[in-house]
Amino acid sequence: MRNILVIGAGKSTAVLIKYFQDKSISENLCIIIGDISLQNAEKLAGDHPNTKAIVLDVFDGDSRQKAISEADIVISMLPARFHIEVAKDCLKFGKNIVTASYVSPEMQELHEDVKRKGLLFMNEIGVDPGIDHMSAMQVIDRIRNKGGKMILFESFTGGLVAPESDSNLWNYKFTWNPRNVVVAGQGGAAKFLQEGAYKYIPYHKLFRRTEFLEVEGYGKFEAYANRNSLKYQSIYGLDDILTLYRGTIRRVGFSRAWNTFVQLGMTADDYTIENSENMSYRDFINSFLAYSPTDSAELKLRHYLKIDQDDIMWEKLQELDLFNPNKKVGIANATPAQILQKILTDKWSLDPEDKDMIVMYHKFGYELDGKKQQIDATMVCLGENQTYTAMARTVGLPVAMVALKILNNEVSLTGVQIPIHKEVYDPILQELEDYDIIFKEKERDYLGYNPDGVKG
Numbered sequence: 001m002r003n004i005l006v007i008g009a010g011k012s013t014a015v016l017i018k019y020f021q022d023k024s025i026s027e028n029l030c031i032i033i034g035d036i037s038l039q040n041a042e043k044l045a046g047d048h049p050n051t052k053a054i055v056l057d058v059f060d061g062d063s064r065q066k067a068i069s070e071a072d073i074v075i076s077m078l079p080a081r082f083h084i085e086v087a088k089d090c091l092k093f094g095k096n097i098v099t100a101s102y103v104s105p106e107m108q109e110l111h112e113d114v115k116r117k118g119l120l121f122m123n124e125i126g127v128d129p130g131i132d133h134m135s136a137m138q139v140i141d142r143i144r145n146k147g148g149k150m151i152l153f154e155s156f157t158g159g160l161v162a163p164e165s166d167s168n169l170w171n172y173k174f175t176w177n178p179r180n181v182v183v184a185g186q187g188g189a190a191k192f193l194q195e196g197a198y199k200y201i202p203y204h205k206l207f208r209r210t211e212f213l214e215v216e217g218y219g220k221f222e223a224y225a226n227r228n229s230l231k232y233q234s235i236y237g238l239d240d241i242l243t244l245y246r247g248t249i250r251r252v253g254f255s256r257a258w259n260t261f262v263q264l265g266m267t268a269d270d271y272t273i274e275n276s277e278n279m280s281y282r283d284f285i286n287s288f289l290a291y292s293p294t295d296s297a298e299l300k301l302r303h304y305l306k307i308d309q310d311d312i313m314w315e316k317l318q319e320l321d322l323f324n325p326n327k328k329v330g331i332a333n334a335t336p337a338q339i340l341q342k343i344l345t346d347k348w349s350l351d352p353e354d355k356d357m358i359v360m361y362h363k364f365g366y367e368l369d370g371k372k373q374q375i376d377a378t379m380v381c382l383g384e385n386q387t388y389t390a391m392a393r394t395v396g397l398p399v400a401m402v403a404l405k406i407l408n409n410e411v412s413l414t415g416v417q418i419p420i421h422k423e424v425y426d427p428i429l430q431e432l433e434d435y436d437i438i439f440k441e442k443e444r445d446y447l448g449y450n451p452d453g454v455k456g
Helices: 013-023 038-045 061-069 080-093 111-116 131-145 178-182 203-208 254-264 281-286 297-305 312-319 336-348 390-407 422-435
Strands: 002-007 029-035 051-055 073-076 097-099 120-122 149-161 190-194 197-201 210-215 219-225 243-251 356-368 371-382 415-417 440-445
Touching: 002 013, 002 061, 002 390, 013 029, 013 038, 013 051, 013 390, 029 038, 038 051, 061 080, 073 080, 073 390, 080 097, 097 390, 111 415, 120 390, 131 149, 131 356, 131 371, 131 390, 131 422, 149 210, 149 219, 178 336, 190 219, 203 219, 203 254, 210 243, 210 356, 219 254, 219 356, 243 254, 243 356, 254 297, 254 312, 281 297, 281 336, 356 390, 371 390, 390 422
Parallel strands: 002 029, 002 073, 029 051, 073 097, 097 120, 120 415, 149 243
Antiparallel strands: 149 356, 190 197, 190 243, 210 219, 219 243, 356 371, 371 440
């Protein structure tokens, strides 16, 4: 049998494992799940005869190298910072590797060595990055092949709660790493192109500069800018494009409410708070507000941020139990961002039968035969429950599909790669349709960039 080593038994691995298990007989596969927690690995393996669980500590070089040397292909579902150790072993033992994570500088440095060995280290093949790359390049290449010139590309993705499980005023629950949500947008101004001009949005303005989107059957959404929309400009071959913007999707109203935390300083992650483990939620809020011997924390916050008592914003803050004097933070030497994450996790975790939702929206503006046109492409994927989430499907399935194609010698690429090539994106996108991950396209006259001027 052919051994597929999957390192990491996290949230997005369940669908990936099931994909391989369903094909294990026809494809002669043995799936080996390695995790630091044998219990987590065994839970994913279940009682499937062609799946086994092992203890694999990525920091234990001997056990890691033994598992990798015995594999026919390796899939790393570890946190991104740990991929490099696995990748170096794959290079040493001549194994291909697949990850869903962004290509790190350390990974990119391996490119020539990987290429010389005829290996493929495929990265960024989850949902975002991943499905966004493939779906975008498929349309961009189609436009170019017709002789069209790209003038606008906007791309938006969001991990959200499905309408039937939307049970809070924020219209949001955590479907992925909560920390990434809390610190989103930090580390510099958001940068994008608008009609040939570079635009920048500083962090303290980020959540008040949004664009509105409409998805048929699912209503209205908003999007705020990603930190660097220009990261893939050259990679996509869009060096001459006039407008290039990438953003994160939320339900309308989320960003305005989130801006409350930004303005108070509750998303800061660059200092720790003394005695944080003994603070109540109310103490935490009060620590950002001016001292007053008479005014309550509620009154001070409303006055500081100019929030009326009958404003939905106020109801959203109250819903989070922020002013509870009895709930303790319980985390020593915590940053504000860590404490905020704890508070939000109390309220925004998926219940066992909750369904999540991935929404992706691309806009392609182009000129062909002297006429400006636009294609809007949307994809909505719904999860089944807390385990088989839309996030797990859209991350796990592309990873599994490309791994099997590499194993079957159906991909000719070598080196450190991302899925922007036709030989990868065409078959993967086609197979994803079998799992109801489908893009719907609409052609229209070119609308130009953001006619209501919200971002610019």
